[in-house]
Amino acid sequence: MQMTVVEAWIEGPLKRFVVDAGAELALLLHPSGQVLAQHGFARAVDVMSACALAAGIHASSSELGRQLDGRPFRGLHHAGRTRQIFLAEAQSPRGAFVFLTVFGQESSLGLVRLYFEELVNGLAAAAPPVEAITGPALAEHFERDLNRNLAVLFGRA
Amino acid sequence: MSARPFSSILDALTRQRWVTAALVVSERDGIVVESNLQIGQSGDRVAALAASLYRKARLSARAAGLGAVSFMQLEAPGGRICAVGGGDLVLVVVAEPAVNVGLVRVELLRAVAELLAVGGEVA
Numbered sequence: 001m002q003m004t005v006v007e008a009w010i011e012g013p014l015k016r017f018v019v020d021a022g023a024e025l026a027l028l029l030h031p032s033g034q035v036l037a038q039h040g041f042a043r044a045v046d047v048m049s050a051c052a053l054a055a056g057i058h059a060s061s062s063e064l065g066r067q068l069d070g071r072p073f074r075g076l077h078h079a080g081r082t083r084q085i086f087l088a089e090a091q092s093p094r095g096a097f098v099f100l101t102v103f104g105q106e107s108s109l110g111l112v113r114l115y116f117e118e119l120v121n122g123l124a125a126a127a128p129p130v131e132a133i134t135g136p137a138l139a140e141h142f143e144r145d146l147n148r149n150l151a152v153l154f155g156r157a
Numbered sequence: 158m159s160a161r162p163f164s165s166i167l168d169a170l171t172r173q174r175w176v177t178a179a180l181v182v183s184e185r186d187g188i189v190v191e192s193n194l195q196i197g198q199s200g201d202r203v204a205a206l207a208a209s210l211y212r213k214a215r216l217s218a219r220a221a222g223l224g225a226v227s228f229m230q231l232e233a234p235g236g237r238i239c240a241v242g243g244g245d246l247v248l249v250v251v252a253e254p255a256v257n258v259g260l261v262r263v264e265l266l267r268a269v270a271e272l273l274a275v276g277g278e279v280a
Contacts, residue, residue: 107209108185108186108187108188108205108208108209108212109186109187109188110182110183110186110187110188110201110204110205110208110209111187111205111206111209113201113205114187114201114202114205114206
């Protein structure tokens with residue numbers, strides 16, 4: 001399954017994560033739900049749904065953490081019968097991203113957490129200088145940007 | 158119930174000369190259940206990788222028709238990692254190259270029964 005990225009600097013660290021952790025699916029997105037990179041998804045509509053759900057879960061679990069513990073929860077793990085989900089915030093010089101991965105029985109939560117730390121470090125090292133950043137996601141441009149990113153990921157740009 | 162149910166097993170292992178760390182790890186998750194570590198050692202990293210290695214060794218042995226893995230040893234220039242499994246738990250020892258592997262093996266195999274007993278109580 002092919003990996004596609006909106007910004008080229010993400011590809012190296014994300015590819016290493018997928019290989020090392022044995023992830024089946026991986027998704028890097030902006031906390032607003034804008035997709036930045038994906039691995040393992042076949043359809044744009046699946047990426048769009050996963051991004052919307054991941055952004056929603058991240059926002060609500062962060063707030064729950066703030067209310068319970070005074071600070072947002074760092075990560076979320078759900079173990080299904082055959083597949084598991086790991087969702088966490090990845091801090092980088094370019095701001096916070098949300099990372100979602102799905103893994104099966106050939107991997108483990110320990111490996112995913114270990115290689116997630118390396119992914120965060122890899123993204124921090126690969127991120128272009130801050131001055132090159134484009135503006136933040138604005139509500140009025142959200143749909144346009146989302147469609148553009150999905151088009152880039154699925155080769156319709 | 159004790160907050161450190163595996164402490165007697167881990168203490169017995171880390172008392173061995175040249176043993177630098179001992180961990181009880183969940184084989185499925187690769188997460189540390191309990192550990193005796195020295196300052197600066199990354200228990201999470203060792204646990205995740207050793208559990209993954211042990212699990213793959215166990216599955217490989219089964220696929221090759223060799224039966225259950227009783228003892229696994231990884232030898233590297235900087236030291237050794239030894240592991241035995243008991244139920245869903247893996248007992249991992251990290252040691253320096255000079256360690257007496259025979260002695261560690263005996264201690265680990267002896268500890269498996271205790272690991273299963275304590276693991277059953279904890280569960």
